[in-house]
Amino acid sequence: MSTVELPKVKKHTRLEDVQAIILGTMIIAMGVNLYTHTGLLTGGSAGLAFLLKYATPLTFGQAFFLINLPFYLLAIRHIGWEFTLKTFLAVFCLSVFADITPMLVSFNDVNPVYASVAGGFLMGVGFLMLFRHNASLGGLNILARFLAEKYGISMGKFQMVVDCMIVMLSVFIVDYWLILISFAGAIALNMIIAVNHKPGRYMGNV
Structure with a gap:
C-alpha cells in the first residue's frame, strides 16, 4: 500500500512575524479608535483600558500597557519566552498606534452601531x-x-463570555445604550476568532 507524504510545514520567518505584529496591531488600533470616538467598550485587557481611559487622565495606550504587565509571568511560565516576547512587542505597538492614530486619521461623524460591528471585525482580524x-x-x-x-477550551467562546461580562461591568461608566451596542462588537470580534482559529487547522507557526 502506498503512503501519501504530507508536505512539510514551514515555520514563519522572523521578518514575517514582525510584519504580522505590526500590521495586526495597526488594524486593531483602527478598531480601537472607532470605539474611542463613539464611547464604546470591548472586553479583555482592552476593555479594562477603555474603562481607565474614560475614568482617569490616562490615554488608552498608557492604560493598556500598564494593565498587561502582570500577565507576562503567566506567559513565561506556561507558554514560553518566544510567545511572551512577541506579545510584549504587540502590546507595545498597539499602545503606540492607538495613541497616534487620531493624529493621522480624523473621525468626524461615525455611527455607533457601525463603529461597534466594524471595529469588532477589525480587532478580530488583527487578533487572528x-x-x-x-x-x-x-x-x-x-x-x-x-x-x-x-x-481544549475554545478561545473565541471563552473570550466572548468574559468580554460580555466586562462590558456589563461598565454600567457605571458609560450610557446603557452604548453598552448594548458594545455587545454587538464583542460578538463580532469573537466570531472572527471562533470561526477562523481552530486548533490544528493552521500550522504556520509550528
Whole structure:
C-alpha cells in the first residue's frame, strides 16, 4: 500500500512575524479608535483600558500597557519566552498606534452601531493575525491561549463570555445604550476568532 507524504510545514520567518505584529496591531488600533470616538467598550485587557481611559487622565495606550504587565509571568511560565516576547512587542505597538492614530486619521461623524460591528471585525482580524504568529495582546488573551492548549477550551467562546461580562461591568461608566451596542462588537470580534482559529487547522507557526 502506498503512503501519501504530507508536505512539510514551514515555520514563519522572523521578518514575517514582525510584519504580522505590526500590521495586526495597526488594524486593531483602527478598531480601537472607532470605539474611542463613539464611547464604546470591548472586553479583555482592552476593555479594562477603555474603562481607565474614560475614568482617569490616562490615554488608552498608557492604560493598556500598564494593565498587561502582570500577565507576562503567566506567559513565561506556561507558554514560553518566544510567545511572551512577541506579545510584549504587540502590546507595545498597539499602545503606540492607538495613541497616534487620531493624529493621522480624523473621525468626524461615525455611527455607533457601525463603529461597534466594524471595529469588532477589525480587532478580530488583527487578533487572528497575532495568534497565527504565536503572539497575542496579553491579559486575557494569554489566559485564553493557556486554557485552549491545556484543556481544549475554545478561545473565541471563552473570550466572548468574559468580554460580555466586562462590558456589563461598565454600567457605571458609560450610557446603557452604548453598552448594548458594545455587545454587538464583542460578538463580532469573537466570531472572527471562533470561526477562523481552530486548533490544528493552521500550522504556520509550528
